[in-house]
Amino acid sequence: MERSAIDHGRRSFLTGRPVPSPDRVPPPWTRPASIAAACTGCGACLPACPQHIIALDASGRPALDFSVGECSFCGACADACPEPVFDRAIAAFAHVAAIGPQCFASRGIVCQSCGDACPESAIHFRPRLGGPALPELASDLCNGCGACIAACPAQAMVPRPMEAAHG
Structure with missing residues (x-):
């Protein structure tokens, strides 16, 4: 079996170790630039998330793991963050599902x-x-919550930048 054919999602379930995904999505109301500029990696947003979908990536910054569940847009992550990482004046996500x-x-x-x-x-x-x-998928109706990503048994649903969806 080729190494690239291994389904790390199922393997991580059996071993109990999550495998970082290259397609990690930043938490709602953030963008990679705001995380890079202001996030200290304190992790205050992790326990605040009632859905438990926020984890620290390899660089110690928060990212969403839609394989666990969906974002409910509750805002608990933004409320818990002591830094100016979150901006509720912008759209929650810069992606839609594909x-x-x-x-x-x-x-x-x-x-x-x-x-x-x-x-x-x-x-x-x-x-x-x-x-x-x-x-x-009607990308104009998609809010990027990740419910379809979490539910898909084939792991066929993925986040795609809005520019690619509308372009």
Whole structure:
């Protein structure tokens, strides 16, 4: 088996050690620049998050782990932060969800987990002859919460920068 074919997500579950993901997303109301400029890495936002989706990345800065759950936009992370890292005047996230090629429905397997989990109803399913309905994401309705990412059994849902989604 090729090393790149190993599913580190399942392996980390069995070993109890999380494997850092290169696609980590900064907490809501932050951007990588604000984290780099003001975050001290104190970790006050970690225990404040009721969803437990914030973890420190390899550089000691907060990032979201949507494989654990979704962001509820409660603001507890922002309230707990002693530094000017969070700015609630900006959009919560600079990303939306995207459907990757690993999607079960695109491979002929019936699955609607992402649509069932989406609180914004941003994912609907287009019927097709001879196979399961295919998911379609309305990026203008997606709030980036990660509910679909956490729910996807194929790990086909990924965050994508808004510029790429609308461009």
